[in-house]
Amino acid sequence: MADEHYHSLIVPRHDNALTREMVTLNDAAMEYIEHAMAHNTRKSYLSDWRHFEEYCQKRNLRHLPAEPETVANYLSELAKGTADETGKKRKTSTIRRRIITIRKFHDLWMSVQRSQAKEKGISFQEMLNPADSVAVRETWKGILRKEGERVTKKRPLTAEIVTAICREIPNDLQGIRDKAILTLGYAGAFRRSELSALDVEDLEETGNGLWITIRQSKTDQTKKGERILIQYGQSNETCPIRNLRRWLKAAGIRNGAVFRRIDTSRKEVWPHRLSPQGIKDTIKRVAKKAGFDEEDFAGHSMRRGFITTTYALGHHERDIMEHTRHKSLQVFRGYIDDLKKTENNPTSNMGI
Known part of the structure; x- marks a missing residue:
């Protein structure tokens, strides 16, 4: 089923003999377009596009096709925090994604x-995509120079x-599941979307x-599939395979x-798949329970932790x-x- 906003996307004709006509993409076309990108990426694009639409509608501006000046002003207001009533200044990473979204829709x-x-x-x-116009490029350069692009x-x-x-x-039931998510996610260097999709x-x-087939991932959108091997852990408490076994048995x-949602009040496992957001929330919750700052961690922390740990242990980059x-x-x-900056750092043994 096509996403509702994509499904109902009606685009007006440009300035030619077809100006008064409207065209709606049919179901088949929209389905193929949707499958050209990952589900989470598509959701982000749709959310970004809706925001741009609302921005234009409130200012009585055309959003499709948009004028280059409209897009440039939109980016400027995103950076200043005046693009909507929230007053929130958007990060440069968010603004960059909005440019990509506007370009793709055009x-x-x-x-x-x-x-x-x-x-x-x-x-x-033919017309120039407004996202590639001089006005937008120069506005984006100015935002980067003034705001910077710090990666957190x-x-x-x-x-x-x-x-x-x-x-x-x-x-308990939730704890058994959470421990399986944490240890398997770490040992497999999983993205949260990959953990959510596991059957x-x-x-x-x-x-x-344990051999695990990852049927589709961020770097495998054509679903060729990849297999990874996870070996038994040294500790019974943190072994990903044993923890996974316990969860599947406890949940039946x-x-x-x-990985599925749990009704904690009834202690029942629901048939619904735990979403990528649910994986992220789980990591934050168990980290907080153990006394860590939950804001320091996210779903990607498992993947980052695996890479950091195995590299520090001396494993070759190719194998990791x-x-x-x-x-x-x-x-x-x-x-x-x-980690690489600590290896043979030129400031070591300086004699001062």
Whole structure:
């Protein structure tokens, strides 16, 4: 089923013979467009686009196709905190994503116009995507110079922190599930979306450990699938395989979604899959319960912690990347920048 906003996307004609006509993308076209990107990415784009639409509507401005000045002013107001009634100044990372969203929606709009014009034998007047205009590019440069682009990274969940948290997790139904999420997420360097999507059918326990098939991920949108091996842990309390076994047995899960929502008042497992947001909330909750600042951690902390720990232990970058499913060495090294700076640091042994 197509997302509602995509499904009902009606785009007006540009200045040509088709100006008065409207075109609605059919179900099949929208379904393929949606599957061209990850679900969470699509949700972010839709949310961003709705915000831009509302901004334009309140100012009686056209949003599709938008004028370059409209987009440039929108970015400026996002940075200043005047784009909506919240008064919130947006981070440069958010503004960057809004530019990408506006560009993608205009690319889609122009593609439809071009196709429809060709079918009717009418010439289509090409136009510059407003997100690529000089006004927008210069506004974006100015925002970066003035506001900067500081990246705030979440704290990694290292082996020591995972162990400390596990000690504080109670042995009730929710605790058994949470411990399985934490230890499996750490050992598999999982993204929260990957953990959420796991099914029992993706698991295969052997004498060597647990083979897990990841059917789709951020770096595998075409669903080729990847298999990783997780071996047995040294401690019974933090072993991801044993914790997963305990959870599946306690929850009575034999097929379908591995991690599910729980009715804590009735102590019942629901059939609904735990969402990526639910995975993130779980990590924050168990970290807080163990005495850590929950704001320091997020779902990505498990993945960051695995990379940080294994690199510090001396594992080769290539082997870690194979396990974490990283395709880019540059992206991977972003996780270990701080560690690399401590190796053979030029300020060591300076004699002062």
